[in-house]
Amino acid sequence: MQTTKRILLTGGTGFIGSHIAAKLIQLGYKIYFLTRSNGKFHAEDRILRAVSPLTTLPRDQYKVLEGDLSSPLKFDIPEPIDEIWNCAGALSFKEEDRLETFATNVMGVEHLLEFTDRNSIKCMQHVSTRYVHGKRNGLIKEDELNCGQTFFNPYEESKMAAEELISKWSSDTGGKAFVYRPSVVVGNSKTGFTSSFSGYYTCARGFVVLKKLIESEFSKGVTGIYSGDGIAVKNGILHLPICFPALPDTPIDILPVDIVVKAITDIAQKDISGVFHITNANLVSCRQFMEMSMDILGIEGVQLKPLADKNVSPVIQRLNEQIDQTAQYYKPYTLYGADGPVCDQTNTRAVLGRSISYNISRKFLETVLGYALRVSFRG
Numbered sequence: 001m002q003t004t005k006r007i008l009l010t011g012g013t014g015f016i017g018s019h020i021a022a023k024l025i026q027l028g029y030k031i032y033f034l035t036r037s038n039g040k041f042h043a044e045d046r047i048l049r050a051v052s053p054l055t056t057l058p059r060d061q062y063k064v065l066e067g068d069l070s071s072p073l074k075f076d077i078p079e080p081i082d083e084i085w086n087c088a089g090a091l092s093f094k095e096e097d098r099l100e101t102f103a104t105n106v107m108g109v110e111h112l113l114e115f116t117d118r119n120s121i122k123c124m125q126h127v128s129t130r131y132v133h134g135k136r137n138g139l140i141k142e143d144e145l146n147c148g149q150t151f152f153n154p155y156e157e158s159k160m161a162a163e164e165l166i167s168k169w170s171s172d173t174g175g176k177a178f179v180y181r182p183s184v185v186v187g188n189s190k191t192g193f194t195s196s197f198s199g200y201y202t203c204a205r206g207f208v209v210l211k212k213l214i215e216s217e218f219s220k221g222v223t224g225i226y227s228g229d230g231i232a233v234k235n236g237i238l239h240l241p242i243c244f245p246a247l248p249d250t251p252i253d254i255l256p257v258d259i260v261v262k263a264i265t266d267i268a269q270k271d272i273s274g275v276f277h278i279t280n281a282n283l284v285s286c287r288q289f290m291e292m293s294m295d296i297l298g299i300e301g302v303q304l305k306p307l308a309d310k311n312v313s314p315v316i317q318r319l320n321e322q323i324d325q326t327a328q329y330y331k332p333y334t335l336y337g338a339d340g341p342v343c344d345q346t347n348t349r350a351v352l353g354r355s356i357s358y359n360i361s362r363k364f365l366e367t368v369l370g371y372a373l374r375v376s377f378r379g
């Protein structure tokens with residue numbers, strides 16, 4: 001009698017994928033990791049570097065297969081596989097990266113589904129994103145697919161296309177499809193640990209760099225360029241009267257990785273397939289979120305506005321442009337205002353018996369940003 005699930009897992013070197021892999025190892029699953037070597041490390045070294053800090057990897061519980069999702073999967077596995085866990089994803093929002101994004105996020109799913117058919121695998125666990133609906137306001141239901149919406153970037157578009165492929169596969173074959181749509185995911189709620197510093201961290205790092213630059217110039221007495229602009233450093237606090245592109249009442253949906261992974265693996269063990277929003281029912285406004293973040297970073301005076309004021313000095317204009325450039329790929333998500341999209345959790349609540357809700361407090365952000373600052377935003 002089979003007692004241990006055998007799975008093929010992609011994306012094990014990534015942020016969410018490595019944490020899911022660690023949890024599945026702890027649950028006793030046997031994992032076949034599909035990953036590729038890179039210029040610095042062989043495939044197995046990459047898996048060990050990503051997963052070993054999170055849990056012990058017993059030698060008899062895993063095997064690393066060299067492979068790339070952008071190509072058909074030609075290898076054979078010496079024993080039956082029960083489930084595919086697709087945690088891989090190209091994360092770039094850039095239009096110039098569209099081909100690479102679709103190669104991983106869409107063609108990769110096509111190749112995995114071909115593999116399931118060839119090997120009679122009837123269960124697909126797929127990590128998507130809550131941002132598959134493009135420009136949308138109001139309530140987003142879990143079972144909605146493409147409604148002719150406008151996408152903000154190729155990443156969103158590719159993740160929706162992948163979901164559509166998986167939905168069709170499930171309908172055509174009768175296979176079980178679990179699709180998880182996590183919100184913005186940041187470091188561990190207790191330690192702040194993360195191996196990825198995109199999104200929220202990119203913006204925070206932009207402010208940290210500005211603060212260090214300005215503090216350095218003040219310490220050297222080079223303050224003339226800031227004369228009359230209201231920029232000042234006092235008791236370790238930088239007064240920085242610039243703009244961040246956002247509307248204050250935009251709801252921010254963010255969760256720590258350990259909460260996300262627990263919800264996903266709890267749902268997977270219930271064995272009730274569907275689409276699940278792994279989102280935060282306890283949203284915080286962009287104003288509250290920025291105030292807490294800036295306070296932790298030792299910065300005050302930043303205003304939230306859709307567009308920076310034009311009637312400002314060249315120095316303030318240059319600083320506004322720097323922050324706007326840092327936030328360029330995230331502006332669509334901070335400019336919704338109070339009627340920004342909110343994710344329904346009907347399926348999630350039905351399976352878990354509860355909503356996913358986490359308090360985004362100052363203490364939590366201190367933990368998250370504190371870790372990032374200690375490691376200088378390096379994974």
